[in-house]
Amino acid sequence: MSGETKAPEGPDFAAGVAISAIPEGGFLSGRVGDEPVILFRRGGDVMAVAATCTHYGGPLAEGLVVGDTVRCPWHHACFSLRTGEDLRPPAHTPVASWEVVREGERVRVGAKKAAPPARPAPSAPPDSVVIVGAGAAGLVAALTLRREGYAGAVTLIGAEPPVDRPNLSKDYLAGKAPEEWIPLRPPEFYAEQRIELASGVAATRLDVAGRRVVLADGRSIPYGALLLATGAEPVRLDVPGSSLPHVHYLRTLADSRAIIAGARGARRAVVAGSSFIGLEAAAALRERGLEVHVVSRDARPLERILGPEVGDLVRTIHEEHGVVFHFAESAASIDAKGVTLTGGATLPADLVVVGIGVRPRTELAERAGLRVDRGILVDAFLETSAPGVFAAGDAARYPDPRTGAPVRIEHWVVAERQGQAAARNVIGRREPFRAVPFFWSQHYDAVLNYVGHAERWDATELDGSLASREFRLTYKADGVARAVLTMSRDRDSLAAEAAMEA
Numbered sequence: 182m183s184g185e186t187k188a189p190e191g192p193d194f195a196a197g198v199a200i201s202a203i204p205e206g207g208f209l210s211g212r213v214g215d216e217p218v219i220l221f222r223r224g225g226d227v228m229a230v231a232a233t234c235t236h237y238g239g240p241l242a243e244g245l246v247v248g249d250t251v252r253c254p255w256h257h258a259c260f261s262l263r264t265g266e267d268l269r270p271p272a273h274t275p276v277a278s279w280e281v282v283r284e285g286e287r288v289r290v291g292a293k294k295a296a297p298p299a300r301p302a303p304s305a306p307p308d309s310v311v312i313v314g315a316g317a318a319g320l321v322a323a324l325t326l327r328r329e330g331y332a333g334a335v336t337l338i339g340a341e342p343p344v345d346r347p348n349l350s351k352d353y354l355a356g357k358a359p360e361e362w363i364p365l366r367p368p369e370f371y372a373e374q375r376i377e378l379a380s381g382v383a384a385t386r387l388d389v390a391g392r393r394v395v396l397a398d399g400r401s402i403p404y405g406a407l408l409l410a411t412g413a414e415p416v417r418l419d420v421p422g423s424s425l426p427h428v429h430y431l432r433t434l435a436d437s438r439a440i441i442a443g444a445r446g447a448r449r450a451v452v453a454g455s456s457f458i459g460l461e462a463a464a465a466l467r468e469r470g471l472e473v474h475v476v477s478r479d480a481r482p483l484e485r486i487l488g489p490e491v492g493d494l495v496r497t498i499h500e501e502h503g504v505v506f507h508f509a510e511s512a513a514s515i516d517a518k519g520v521t522l523t524g525g526a527t528l529p530a531d532l533v534v535v536g537i538g539v540r541p542r543t544e545l546a547e548r549a550g551l552r553v554d555r556g557i558l559v560d561a562f563l564e565t566s567a568p569g570v571f572a573a574g575d576a577a578r579y580p581d582p583r584t585g586a587p588v589r590i591e592h593w594v595v596a597e598r599q600g601q602a603a604a605r606n607v608i609g610r611r612e613p614f615r616a617v618p619f620f621w622s623q624h625y626d627a628v629l630n631y632v633g634h635a636e637r638w639d640a641t642e643l644d645g646s647l648a649s650r651e652f653r654l655t656y657k658a659d660g661v662a663r664a665v666l667t668m669s670r671d672r673d674s675l676a677a678e679a680a681m682e683a
């Protein structure tokens with residue numbers, strides 16, 4: 182996340198620029214007053230929007246234009262170049278956009294446009310919508326309902342308020358992002374949008390026949406349509422000592438705060454598991470100056486998902502930062518002083534972080550009799566086996582539009598885009614979920630971007646080199662590109678996403 186505010190540079194677009202100064206099909210960066218602005222030109226058609234993404238401030242001029250939209254190079258948010266509307270998460274706020282006035286061979290940026298209006302109200306919407314789970318999918322679903330012109334009651338039930346979860350294992354955990362960056366919206370926002378946020382309370386039972394959700398505090402909330410966005414929870418380590426107070430998991434803001442508090446007095450940490458979250462936690466703890474050992478059952482990190490070459494690269498990046506790996510090992514027991522491994526060695530540790538995977542939170546759905554099989558089963562419209570009940574995010578298993586096989590994906594952007602699609606379907610828009618999966622993962626200053634989904638592949642194609650840490654690696658199955666991993670090649674990642682959509 183960028184916390185810097187630089188004085189904008191370049192021409193003052195309010196004073197006007199020659200059309201020929203704007204590259205055809207490209208951007209010219211400049212300013213309007215103190216605001217950095219970019220102009221995009223296609224023939225004589227010129228559009229003006231703010232230069233930085235409303236997610237983490239990515240430079241939109243380095244993104245990819247598709248039709249009348251621009252996609253952010255960092256995490257693939259998508260904005261309308263005509264209205265500034267945030268069309269796709271992970272951004273959920275429009276960028277500013279301006280009128281452009283043609284004056285002969287010059288253009289001048291005029292008044293700022295009003296925020297894009299909500300869409301026309303749906304014709305036969307449910308009288309109320311209840312969303313269980315106030316995470317990535319749940320929040321975006323609530324925002325989308327209002328954006329889509331839905332005027333009925335919206336209740337968002339969450340054991341915790343919506344937080345920027347990816348940050349919990351990155352800059353926030355490393356001590357480089359303040360806590361005020363973590364809530365996705367300020368408390369007053371929910372009242373302004375007429376979203377009833379029932380926070381700090383769990384839903385304990387669904388009554389599908391009676392169309393009600395029962396909460397732990399005894400309330401019973403009726404719904405016209407229901408969205409289950411209950412996410413996933415960490416798999417627990419089941420060895421002697423694994424419930425000692427210095428053993429932590431990482432899913433919630435409370436978890437991240439507890440690790441930070443534990444790290445303050447600690448010198449040595451053991452991370453059990455070389456998952457993305459385990460490795461990001463290892464990086465953050467190294468940045469806090471702790472000695473970090475990672476214990477992994479595998480031969481190298483992330484091999485199953487990214488292959489052996491990238492696994493070795495990720496290992497090297499962490500070793501360069503002082504992480505010590507113990508492969509083909511797992512924790513056999515934990516005590517106050519350290520972690521004893523299955524191979525017999527003991528690693529001294531005053532802090533233990535367990536990152537050995539997650540499992541979808543499906544209990545509510547299961548007990549209500551919905552179809553569940555390694556996730557809440559949904560159709561292409563994200564509707565479960567019970568009409569009027571939808572599911573989205575880490576908890577949902579949906580048909581992959583490219584292969585037809587059911588998949589469950591644990592990515593922030595996928596959860597948010599499913600929340601968006603599910604909300605539209607809740608109010609009857611009938612929009613199949615077709616987004617190409619995307620995730621990013623950060624290890625010190627190295628960022629991996631991955632588009633697509635390859636559970637298996639039989640060939641890879643490399644452009645660039647892993648050693649230089651600037652590459653595009655395509656994973657193919659039966660000659661078809663199923664996924665593309667990039668490092669320092671953001672536009673390649675965007676282009677791969679657009680190609681897979683086509």
Ligand SMILES: Cc1cc2nc3c(=O)[nH]c(=O)nc-3n(C[C@H](O)[C@H](O)[C@H](O)COP(=O)(O)OP(=O)(O)OC[C@H]3O[C@@H](n4cnc5c(N)ncnc54)[C@H](O)[C@@H]3O)c2cc1C
Pocket residue numbers: 313314315316317318319338339340341346347348349350382383384385410411412413431432433458542545573574575576590591592593594596597619620621622623
């Ligand atoms: C530390 C961390 C870092 C991550 N980093 C990345 C990253 O860099 N890139 C990436 O692509 N993905 C990342 N992910 C994965 C990403 O955060 C998840 O895929 C995403 O949050 C899933 O969204 P969701 O809405 O399905 O679930 P969540 O965001 O987990 O939200 C579900 C919410 O539902 C609540 N809930 C569950 N059951 C109930 C109930 N019965 N009653 C009330 N509330 C309930 C939970 O408390 C939770 O708040 C990360 C995950 C973690 C934990």
Ligand code: FES
Pocket residue numbers: 234235236237238239253254255256257258271272
């Ligand atoms: S900074 Fe633009 S999508 Fe994240």
